[in-house]
Protein backbone atom coordinates (compact mmCIF):
# COMPACT_ATOMS: atom_id res chain seq x y z
CA UNK A 1 0.00 0.00 0.00
CA UNK A 2 1.93 3.01 -1.24
CA UNK A 3 1.82 6.43 0.39
CA UNK A 4 1.34 7.80 -3.11
CA UNK A 5 -1.79 5.69 -3.47
CA UNK A 6 -2.99 6.83 -0.07
CA UNK A 7 -2.52 10.44 -1.16
CA UNK A 8 -1.84 12.79 1.69
CA UNK A 9 -3.91 12.06 4.75
CA UNK A 10 -5.06 8.65 5.76
CA UNK A 11 -7.49 7.51 8.39
CA UNK A 12 -9.08 4.22 9.17
CA UNK A 13 -11.49 2.46 11.47
CA UNK A 14 -10.31 -0.75 9.77
CA UNK A 15 -13.72 -1.33 8.22
CA UNK A 16 -13.42 1.85 6.18
CA UNK A 17 -10.60 4.15 5.09
CA UNK A 18 -10.96 7.89 4.47
CA UNK A 19 -8.32 9.73 2.54
CA UNK A 20 -7.87 13.45 2.10
CA UNK A 21 -5.80 15.67 -0.12
CA UNK A 22 -5.82 18.83 -2.20
CA UNK A 23 -5.71 17.12 -5.57
CA UNK A 24 -8.97 15.67 -6.97
CA UNK A 25 -6.95 13.63 -9.46
CA UNK A 26 -4.82 12.01 -6.74
CA UNK A 27 -7.90 11.30 -4.64
CA UNK A 28 -9.56 9.57 -7.61
CA UNK A 29 -6.43 7.47 -8.24
CA UNK A 30 -6.27 6.47 -4.58
CA UNK A 31 -9.97 5.50 -4.56
CA UNK A 32 -9.44 3.32 -7.62
CA UNK A 33 -6.72 1.33 -5.90
CA UNK A 34 -8.40 1.15 -2.47
CA UNK A 35 -11.83 0.06 -3.69
CA UNK A 36 -15.28 0.26 -2.13
CA UNK A 37 -14.21 0.51 1.51
CA UNK A 38 -12.53 3.84 0.86
CA UNK A 39 -13.88 7.38 0.66
CA UNK A 40 -12.06 10.59 -0.23
CA UNK A 41 -12.54 14.23 0.70
CA UNK A 42 -10.83 17.47 -0.22
CA UNK A 43 -8.61 18.88 2.51
CA UNK A 44 -5.79 21.38 2.76
CA UNK A 45 -3.79 20.45 5.86
CA UNK A 46 -2.54 24.04 6.24
CA UNK A 47 -6.09 25.40 6.54
CA UNK A 48 -7.84 24.86 9.90
CA UNK A 49 -11.33 25.40 8.45
CA UNK A 50 -10.61 22.79 5.80
CA UNK A 51 -9.37 20.35 8.48
CA UNK A 52 -12.51 20.94 10.57
CA UNK A 53 -14.73 20.24 7.55
CA UNK A 54 -12.75 17.11 6.72
CA UNK A 55 -13.01 15.62 10.22
CA UNK A 56 -16.71 16.51 10.46
CA UNK A 57 -17.20 13.91 7.71
CA UNK A 58 -14.91 11.24 9.16
CA UNK A 59 -16.13 10.28 12.63
CA UNK A 60 -15.19 7.20 14.75
CA UNK A 61 -11.54 6.91 13.83
CA UNK A 62 -9.19 4.14 14.99
CA UNK A 63 -6.18 5.62 13.23
CA UNK A 64 -4.82 8.83 11.76
CA UNK A 65 -1.74 9.19 9.55
CA UNK A 66 -0.63 12.68 8.46
CA UNK A 67 2.09 12.54 5.78
CA UNK A 68 0.84 15.55 3.76
CA UNK A 69 3.37 18.35 3.35
CA UNK A 70 4.62 20.65 0.63
CA UNK A 71 7.62 22.88 1.34
CA UNK A 72 11.02 24.02 0.16
CA UNK A 73 14.25 23.69 2.13
CA UNK A 74 17.32 25.91 2.22
CA UNK A 75 20.40 27.06 4.10
CA UNK A 76 20.21 29.22 7.25
CA UNK A 77 22.28 32.01 5.72
CA UNK A 78 19.80 32.54 2.88
CA UNK A 79 17.52 34.21 5.46
CA UNK A 80 14.45 33.01 3.54
CA UNK A 81 10.97 32.95 5.14
CA UNK A 82 9.96 30.33 2.58
CA UNK A 83 12.51 27.75 3.80
CA UNK A 84 12.02 28.55 7.50
CA UNK A 85 8.66 29.81 8.80
CA UNK A 86 6.61 28.70 5.77
CA UNK A 87 8.18 25.26 6.02
CA UNK A 88 7.02 24.96 9.65
CA UNK A 89 3.57 26.21 8.63
CA UNK A 90 3.29 23.48 6.02
CA UNK A 91 4.79 20.53 7.83
CA UNK A 92 4.63 21.12 11.62
CA UNK A 93 1.50 23.23 12.10
CA UNK A 94 -0.42 21.25 9.48
CA UNK A 95 0.00 18.04 11.48
CA UNK A 96 -0.46 19.78 14.85
CA UNK A 97 -3.85 21.18 13.84
CA UNK A 98 -4.85 17.97 12.05
CA UNK A 99 -4.54 16.05 15.33
CA UNK A 100 -6.45 18.81 17.14
CA UNK A 101 -9.28 18.74 14.59
CA UNK A 102 -9.40 14.93 14.65
CA UNK A 103 -9.52 14.64 18.44
CA UNK A 104 -13.33 14.48 18.90
CA UNK A 105 -13.46 11.70 16.27
CA UNK A 106 -10.61 9.56 17.63
CA UNK A 107 -11.59 6.47 19.65
CA UNK A 108 -10.08 6.42 23.16
CA UNK A 109 -7.66 3.72 21.99
CA UNK A 110 -6.97 5.28 18.59
CA UNK A 111 -3.45 5.61 17.16
CA UNK A 112 -1.96 8.69 15.51
CA UNK A 113 1.14 8.54 13.30
CA UNK A 114 2.89 11.85 12.62
CA UNK A 115 5.46 12.12 9.82
CA UNK A 116 8.86 13.70 10.45
CA UNK A 117 12.12 12.79 8.69
CA UNK A 118 15.53 11.46 9.75
CA UNK A 119 17.10 14.86 9.02
CA UNK A 120 15.98 15.57 12.61
CA UNK A 121 18.93 13.58 13.91
CA UNK A 122 21.84 14.01 11.49
CA UNK A 123 23.34 16.80 9.45
CA UNK A 124 22.00 17.28 5.95
CA UNK A 125 21.93 21.07 5.87
CA UNK A 126 18.53 22.84 5.80
CA UNK A 127 18.38 23.67 9.54
CA UNK A 128 14.70 24.70 9.66
CA UNK A 129 13.78 21.39 8.01
CA UNK A 130 15.87 19.48 10.58
CA UNK A 131 14.32 21.49 13.42
CA UNK A 132 10.79 20.97 12.08
CA UNK A 133 11.27 17.19 12.00
CA UNK A 134 12.72 17.23 15.53
CA UNK A 135 9.74 19.34 16.66
CA UNK A 136 7.31 16.74 15.32
CA UNK A 137 9.16 13.97 17.16
CA UNK A 138 8.94 16.03 20.36
CA UNK A 139 5.25 16.66 19.71
CA UNK A 140 4.61 12.90 19.51
CA UNK A 141 6.30 12.38 22.91
CA UNK A 142 4.28 15.10 24.64
CA UNK A 143 0.92 14.29 23.02
CA UNK A 144 1.41 10.62 23.95
CA UNK A 145 1.17 11.72 27.59
CA UNK A 146 -1.61 14.31 27.25
CA UNK A 147 -3.84 12.27 24.95
CA UNK A 148 -3.37 8.82 26.54
CA UNK A 149 -4.74 6.18 26.23
CA UNK A 150 -4.67 7.23 22.58
CA UNK A 151 -1.24 6.36 21.17
CA UNK A 152 0.82 9.00 19.36
CA UNK A 153 3.97 8.01 17.44
CA UNK A 154 6.12 9.49 14.73
CA UNK A 155 7.50 7.92 11.55
CA UNK A 156 10.90 9.35 10.61
CA UNK A 157 11.95 8.19 7.15
CA UNK A 158 15.10 8.72 5.22
CA UNK A 159 15.18 9.55 1.52
CA UNK A 160 12.30 7.73 -0.12
CA UNK A 161 11.55 7.21 -3.79
CA UNK A 162 8.19 9.01 -3.63
CA UNK A 163 6.47 11.43 -6.01
CA UNK A 164 8.32 14.22 -4.17
CA UNK A 165 11.51 13.03 -5.88
CA UNK A 166 9.96 11.46 -8.98
CA UNK A 167 8.51 14.79 -10.09
CA UNK A 168 11.90 16.52 -9.87
CA UNK A 169 14.36 16.59 -12.81
CA UNK A 170 16.17 13.24 -13.17
CA UNK A 171 19.56 14.88 -12.66
CA UNK A 172 18.52 16.44 -9.33
CA UNK A 173 16.90 13.21 -8.16
CA UNK A 174 19.86 11.01 -9.08
CA UNK A 175 22.32 13.38 -7.38
CA UNK A 176 20.20 13.29 -4.19
CA UNK A 177 19.92 9.49 -4.30
CA UNK A 178 23.68 9.13 -4.80
CA UNK A 179 24.39 11.41 -1.85
CA UNK A 180 21.88 9.47 0.24
CA UNK A 181 23.47 6.12 -0.69
CA UNK A 182 26.77 7.37 0.72
CA UNK A 183 25.11 8.49 3.96
CA UNK A 184 23.06 5.44 4.95
CA UNK A 185 24.14 1.92 5.85
CA UNK A 186 21.93 0.09 3.34
CA UNK A 187 23.05 2.40 0.51
CA UNK A 188 19.66 2.78 -1.15
CA UNK A 189 16.57 4.99 -0.90
CA UNK A 190 13.44 3.53 0.71
CA UNK A 191 10.26 2.72 -1.17
CA UNK A 192 6.82 4.11 -0.37
CA UNK A 193 5.44 0.57 0.02
CA UNK A 194 7.74 -0.34 2.92
CA UNK A 195 7.24 3.12 4.40
CA UNK A 196 3.46 2.56 4.43
CA UNK A 197 4.12 -0.79 6.19
CA UNK A 198 6.04 1.08 8.91
CA UNK A 199 3.11 3.48 9.40
CA UNK A 200 0.71 0.54 9.70
CA UNK A 201 3.02 -1.06 12.27
CA UNK A 202 2.86 2.10 14.40
CA UNK A 203 -0.92 2.12 14.15
CA UNK A 204 -1.29 -1.58 14.96
CA UNK A 205 1.23 -2.12 17.76
CA UNK A 206 -0.71 -1.52 20.96
CA UNK A 207 2.39 -0.90 23.14
CA UNK A 208 4.02 1.78 20.99
CA UNK A 209 3.44 5.34 22.12
CA UNK A 210 5.57 8.48 22.22
CA UNK A 211 8.09 6.75 19.95
CA UNK A 212 9.84 7.81 16.80
CA UNK A 213 10.52 5.01 14.34
CA UNK A 214 13.61 5.88 12.29
CA UNK A 215 12.92 4.27 9.01
CA UNK A 216 16.13 5.37 7.34
CA UNK A 217 18.34 2.51 6.17
CA UNK A 218 20.70 3.17 9.10
CA UNK A 219 21.29 6.86 8.32
CA UNK A 220 21.08 7.82 11.99
CA UNK A 221 23.88 5.31 12.80
CA UNK A 222 26.42 7.27 10.75
Ligand SMILES: NC(=O)c1ccc[n+]([C@@H]2O[C@H](COP(=O)([O-])OP(=O)(O)OC[C@H]3O[C@@H](n4cnc5c(N)ncnc54)[C@H](OP(=O)(O)O)[C@@H]3O)[C@@H](O)[C@H]2O)c1
Nearest residue numbers: 008022023044045046068069070117158159160162163164
Ligand atom coordinates in the same frame (compact mmCIF):
# COMPACT_ATOMS: atom_id res chain seq x y z
N1 LIG B 1 10.43 11.44 0.23
C1 LIG B 1 11.46 11.60 1.06
O1 LIG B 1 12.62 11.41 0.70
C2 LIG B 1 11.18 12.00 2.50
C3 LIG B 1 12.25 11.91 3.42
C4 LIG B 1 12.01 12.27 4.75
C5 LIG B 1 10.75 12.72 5.13
N2 LIG B 1 9.75 12.79 4.20
C6 LIG B 1 8.47 13.31 4.67
O2 LIG B 1 7.40 12.44 4.33
C7 LIG B 1 6.22 13.22 4.12
C8 LIG B 1 5.60 12.82 2.81
O3 LIG B 1 6.58 12.98 1.82
P1 LIG B 1 6.45 12.30 0.40
O4 LIG B 1 7.81 12.01 -0.07
O5 LIG B 1 5.42 11.21 0.41
O6 LIG B 1 5.92 13.57 -0.40
P2 LIG B 1 5.01 13.65 -1.69
O7 LIG B 1 5.25 12.45 -2.56
O8 LIG B 1 5.21 15.01 -2.25
O9 LIG B 1 3.56 13.50 -1.06
C9 LIG B 1 3.01 14.51 -0.26
C10 LIG B 1 1.53 14.55 -0.55
O10 LIG B 1 0.97 15.56 0.28
C11 LIG B 1 0.07 16.32 -0.51
N3 LIG B 1 -0.01 17.65 0.06
C12 LIG B 1 0.96 18.57 0.09
N4 LIG B 1 0.57 19.68 0.73
C13 LIG B 1 -0.70 19.43 1.13
C14 LIG B 1 -1.66 20.19 1.84
N5 LIG B 1 -1.39 21.43 2.27
N6 LIG B 1 -2.87 19.64 2.10
C15 LIG B 1 -3.16 18.40 1.67
N7 LIG B 1 -2.29 17.62 0.97
C16 LIG B 1 -1.08 18.15 0.71
C17 LIG B 1 0.66 16.30 -1.92
O11 LIG B 1 -0.33 16.49 -2.90
P3 LIG B 1 -0.60 17.92 -3.63
O12 LIG B 1 0.67 18.74 -3.52
O13 LIG B 1 -0.96 17.54 -5.02
O14 LIG B 1 -1.73 18.51 -2.85
C18 LIG B 1 1.20 14.88 -1.99
O15 LIG B 1 0.23 13.97 -2.44
C19 LIG B 1 6.65 14.70 4.18
O16 LIG B 1 6.38 15.17 5.46
C20 LIG B 1 8.16 14.62 3.98
O17 LIG B 1 8.84 15.68 4.62
C21 LIG B 1 9.93 12.44 2.91
